[in-house]
Amino acid sequence: MEGIFDSSLNLEETHFNEGFDEGYADGLSSGKDEGRQVGLKHGFEVGEELGFYRGCIDVWNSAIRVDPTCFSSRIQKSIKTMDNLVKKYPTWDPENESVDGVMDSLRLKFRSVCAGLNVKLEYKGYPKGSDANMETNIKVLFNVALGSESRLFGVAVQDLSENVEAKLDSPHWLFEVLYLAPRTNVSSPSPG
């Protein structure tokens, strides 16, 4: 008796299951695609940064071969350390937990070598700290918020951004500046 109505009674569930399976299959393939794209992009970025350091190290090493006294022993040691770090980087093992540590050490050593050589070299794709981005955004927002007034208060706007980088760097203060300052007295931005 129950058998005749089974298919109608379970109609909703059947459709649900079909839909789920279809969605799952689609999601799986698009997810894989997306993952591949992200992986490619990230892999490219890592490769590019490693290559940048590799190039610098090779040039420096060539210079040292031509004139072993051209850099101080401290700098030569740092270059050597960088060389080893690039070699050590687990290029084919992205899930190796040491990747971030190695890259951080490389970036620090690179900065120290550049400071020692008194040169300004910068890897273009070097990720700026979140602060730096925030700072840029704030400056953009300042100008948007102040609109045409920003020209009138040119000096004041400059003062404001100086303060952002000074002691008033807590989020609630940013809120005050971004949303309240343009409406209040722009020339006296310090909340004390």
Next chain:
Amino acid sequence: MNLFDGSYELKEIQRLEGHTDRVWGLAWNPTTGADGVPAVLASCSGDKTVRIWQQSPLTGSFDCKAVLEETQTRTIRSCAWSPSGKLLATASFDATTAIWEHIGDDFECVSTLEGHENEVKSVSWNASGSLLASCGRDKSVWIWEVLPGNEFDCVSVLQGHTQDVKMVQWHPSMDVLFSCGYDNTIKVWAEDGDDDWSCVQTLGESNNGHSSTVWALSFNASGDKMVTCSDDLTIKIWGTDIIAMQSGDGNATWSHLCTLSGYHDRTIFSVHWSREGIIATGAADDAIRLFVENKDGLVDGPTCKLFLKKDKAHDMDVNSVQWSYSVLQLDMVYAITCTEYGPENAANLFGSPEQNNPDNRLLASASDDGMVKIWKLTSLP
């Protein structure tokens, strides 16, 4: 008579006017103020200049002897004299640290240290003057070696803080570096041989540390205690086993001794421990407070008492408070006590203000109101 049972006042000796923007930092030249050498104070400001103030031996008043300008293009956030008193390092928001040398009657910029990505917030010389540390908004701490001919060599770039680093300070006798900042922590950095510096301890909220930005830190005379001040409205005192630390014991860590809360209701920007044991703070409520350590509280560990509060010390935030250096005699007293009783007792005796005459001790303060003030701690008649 116990000095701190009586009534005391912080007497304003002089206002030093000249800066046209907020004054951020102060530094007394450590080789001045004694043996007939007139005291010299440097102040740095948002007006992109450093002013050098010298005390007149005749009148005792301070005059601006030099203005250091047109080298750094943005706010000068901090300044520090080398132990020899010959070099002045200045940290600027323009991402550079400048080194000035006192040549004849003039100050000349002899070196510019570049490396920070953006704002440099603080500089500090080690005890021997052979190393210079800097820190900044890029979350990094840099250590430079001072070479002959005003050359500076980058020894190490240290990353560990997760936010803006507000201050670096070397230990007063050992080559151990301390940094603090916007990530609410204090970090201790030490060298494990051959230029390899690393963070050996982090004092954070889980170690009874601060719950908001740590703005400044300072050491007591013997270097076994450190005081830190914060946006969390407290100051904290930390201690270590100095003997173990001197012997290079890696286990010589710093631990929390006490927290002074309830005294401040606005951010505390500056703290400085005088050699006699008086802790001064400068805060966003425009006041200067003086604390003294109670040596009797041995059972419950050290405690500190507020013994003086100077309201309206400035018209705006007090950014820096700095005690002037002691007269030479104090160092001698310390050295003698050290030989006779050992360093621990020396620390105790030396910390007792009755032994030393703090009358010669001046306090300088700097504020957002653009003013530098000179104060003297005196007893009320």
